[in-house]
Amino acid sequence: MKPRGLWVAGNWKMNLGVQATQSYLTQLKQELRASDFTPSHSVRLALFPSAELLTVAATATTNFPLPLLIGAQNVHWESKGAFTGEISPASLSELGIPAALVGHSERRQYFGETDETAAKRLKGALNAGLIVIFCVGETRAERESNQTSEVLRRQLAPIFTSDFQKEFESGDRILIAYEPVWAIGTGLTATPEQAQEAHQEIRLRLQNAFGSSASTRTPILYGGSVTPENAKDLFSQRDVDGGLVGGASVDPHKYAALVRIATALSP
Numbered sequence: 001m002k003p004r005g006l007w008v009a010g011n012w013k014m015n016l017g018v019q020a021t022q023s024y025l026t027q028l029k030q031e032l033r034a035s036d037f038t039p040s041h042s043v044r045l046a047l048f049p050s051a052e053l054l055t056v057a058a059t060a061t062t063n064f065p066l067p068l069l070i071g072a073q074n075v076h077w078e079s080k081g082a083f084t085g086e087i088s089p090a091s092l093s094e095l096g097i098p099a100a101l102v103g104h105s106e107r108r109q110y111f112g113e114t115d116e117t118a119a120k121r122l123k124g125a126l127n128a129g130l131i132v133i134f135c136v137g138e139t140r141a142e143r144e145s146n147q148t149s150e151v152l153r154r155q156l157a158p159i160f161t162s163d164f165q166k167e168f169e170s171g172d173r174i175l176i177a178y179e180p181v182w183a184i185g186t187g188l189t190a191t192p193e194q195a196q197e198a199h200q201e202i203r204l205r206l207q208n209a210f211g212s213s214a215s216t217r218t219p220i221l222y223g224g225s226v227t228p229e230n231a232k233d234l235f236s237q238r239d240v241d242g243g244l245v246g247g248a249s250v251d252p253h254k255y256a257a258l259v260r261i262a263t264a265l266s267p
């Protein structure tokens with residue numbers, strides 16, 4: 001059994017439009033209401049549409065058969081100011097959008113996100129009361145040169161500080177996603193053993209930084225080409241508490257299939 005339950009988080013990236021969002025959520029609602037589906041309280045659902053779709057998605061998921069968190073894919077560290085194109089955490093919470101991703105590798109790769117700015121964004125989001133999935137993971141070159149562990153240490157160092165101690169101890173607003181960059185959108189998935197090894201390392205680092213309660217309570221999600229075909233083996237690993245899913249989450253059937261797999265593992 002999964003002591004922390006299982007998360008099925010979908011990162012839509014910049015893939016669905018307004019109409020597609022509405023029909024996706026109508027279809028998902030039907031799938032989750034199907035007579036052969038028994039919801040489980042220990043499975044947590046989240047979807048991360050692009051910013052312009054947040055209110056469309058939030059409106060379409062009120063009165064959903066299961067609680068479903070809607071979150072932004074990025075969030076700024078300040079609540080307001082001269083930051084053209086950024087997303088205010090305060091406005092998100094005012095809109096009733098409860099969650100955000102921070103530090104996704106595509107933000108790091110294409111938009112200059114650094115370990116330090118990601119930590120600032122996490123702080124800003126927490127101050128606004130949001131739940132955050134904080135993403136880390138190594139590139140292919142880093143894995144091939146045996147630097148995975150060092151990369152995780154470096155990416156986590158700015159958030160494994162006393163500034164975040166309380167939040168990690170309370171264990172319900174910071175999630176970590178281990179997303180090896182070489183597995184994102186490539187169809188290459190970490191083997192369950194590779195995922196478990198990285199997750200175990202992150203949990204150990206949590207323990208060293210904040211003690212055992214934080215380490216036991218913090219969910220660590222795996223991301224990188226998760227599909228209904230490989231999810232069961234990945235989600236069954238001891239330290240894998242669900243997935244942050246890109247490509248497969250853009251199809252409501254596949255997302256619902258992932259929810260079913262998580263439900264079967266976490267009744």
Ligand code: PGA
Nearest residue numbers: 184185224225245246247
């Ligand atoms: P993927 O994306 O499932 O398409 O590999 C995962 C992610 O980027 O969060």
